[in-house]
Amino acid sequence: MVVESAYVDTSILGAYYCPEPLSAAAEKALRQLKTPVISVLSEVEFCSLVSKKHRLDELRERQAKEILDLFSNHVAEGFYRRISLSTEHFIKARLLVASMDSSLRTLDALHLAAALAEGLTLVTADREFARAGKRHKANTLLIR
Numbered sequence: 001m002v003v004e005s006a007y008v009d010t011s012i013l014g015a016y017y018c019p020e021p022l023s024a025a026a027e028k029a030l031r032q033l034k035t036p037v038i039s040v041l042s043e044v045e046f047c048s049l050v051s052k053k054h055r056l057d058e059l060r061e062r063q064a065k066e067i068l069d070l071f072s073n074h075v076a077e078g079f080y081r082r083i084s085l086s087t088e089h090f091i092k093a094r095l096l097v098a099s100m101d102s103s104l105r106t107l108d109a110l111h112l113a114a115a116l117a118e119g120l121t122l123v124t125a126d127r128e129f130a131r132a133g134k135r136h137k138a139n140t141l142l143i144r
Contacts, residue, residue, distance in 0.1 A: 005035035007115035010045040011125040017067045022125050029123055029143045038080045039114050089113045104132045
């Protein structure tokens, strides 16, 4: 079943581009989206994730550069719809983390605020983030 679009979090991007146990599931999830959506924050977080994998010797330098180049090409070619974060997203994220029952981390709150503001399903491989998304009434898809 192909879904029109959904907000793809960094855990899915990492599994899609880097060899991980969830790589096949991430690929399947992305292929079911007509238009996967990311934010400029996703791009920064993804680059940080690849850099960390290189520092931890999970990726050789050449692999890391190839992964970043492929991701950059996909972004440039329009595989993803990129949304910019606005003041409204930051205000919504602040409200999400200010709720006393929230365990949201700052950057996850920004991702969730973007998904909610755009009316998009949140696609993640992070269980805690998926729980938080559901707690905040986001349509959430946990990939496992």
